[in-house]
Amino acid sequence: MALDYAPKILGAILVYLIGSWIIGRIANVSSKMMIHRKFDVSLQTFLISLIKVGLTVMMFLAIVGMLGVNITSFAALLAGAGLAIGAALNRSLGNLAGGVMLMIFKPFKVGDIIDAQGVAGVVTEIGIFCTTILSPENKTIILPNGALSTGVITNFNTHGNLRVDLKIGIALDVDIDREREIAIQAMLKHPKVLHTPSPEVNVLEVGNGMTTLAIRPYTTQADYWDVYFGAQELVKKAFDKEGVAGPIPTRIIINQKP
Numbered sequence: 001m002a003l004d005y006a007p008k009i010l011g012a013i014l015v016y017l018i019g020s021w022i023i024g025r026i027a028n029v030s031s032k033m034m035i036h037r038k039f040d041v042s043l044q045t046f047l048i049s050l051i052k053v054g055l056t057v058m059m060f061l062a063i064v065g066m067l068g069v070n071i072t073s074f075a076a077l078l079a080g081a082g083l084a085i086g087a088a089l090n091r092s093l094g095n096l097a098g099g100v101m102l103m104i105f106k107p108f109k110v111g112d113i114i115d116a117q118g119v120a121g122v123v124t125e126i127g128i129f130c131t132t133i134l135s136p137e138n139k140t141i142i143l144p145n146g147a148l149s150t151g152v153i154t155n156f157n158t159h160g161n162l163r164v165d166l167k168i169g170i171a172l173d174v175d176i177d178r179e180r181e182i183a184i185q186a187m188l189k190h191p192k193v194l195h196t197p198s199p200e201v202n203v204l205e206v207g208n209g210m211t212t213l214a215i216r217p218y219t220t221q222a223d224y225w226d227v228y229f230g231a232q233e234l235v236k237k238a239f240d241k242e243g244v245a246g247p248i249p250t251r252i253i254i255n256q257k258p
Helices: 003-035 041-066 070-089 090-105 145-150 176-188 221-242
Strands: 115-116 119-126 130-134 140-144 153-155 166-170 199-205 210-216
Touching: 003 041, 090 119, 090 130, 090 145, 115 210, 119 140, 119 145, 130 145, 140 145, 176 199, 176 221, 210 221
Parallel strands: none
Antiparallel strands: 115 119, 115 153, 119 130, 130 140, 166 210, 199 210
């Protein structure tokens, strides 16, 4: 028996040594390729581990086959286990796939302000299964990557400076040009409002007893929320100081005589 199994055992040891070296080389080359293509660090770690585990399982099956063991039962066992695990972790695997897609295509990065799945905030962490967002109320929101990767994502940082969109209502019979100048000068007093590009004030809507102005200052991503609240307050105070009339709600009552 020793003479019969000695060549198989030696061959299995040789396959293990050579196979381990090849797996290490493949992992190193894959890691360098991911670094060159600037893959996310978390994604690099996950993919390298996946490659190593997959190749190690293949090497193990090859060694078992060389020793004369019927690998059909092992293959069936692995297939059954994979099916059971996949069914049990259906949603988790969807989040895993979503995390991989987010890290490959990078629709946003850590530090970006995004609006997705009905919430808005600053991205603080992109994980394999979920993404963490810090809301303006300083709340930590955890979004599953499965739904996040297949939904609509609004990234406020793609083109650098951000435009803050605000609305304020004034009376119908005011001088639009005068109120525009008042609003622009008020916004420029905010230390975090950019002078280039200059703030914009446009008529958004006329109706319901008022003229709705679109107030649009520009700022950096770090100062977005400061400008969002601060610019609106400055414009309101400037309008009050200059005597700009506010909206006057109107209601039409039809008196129907019997």
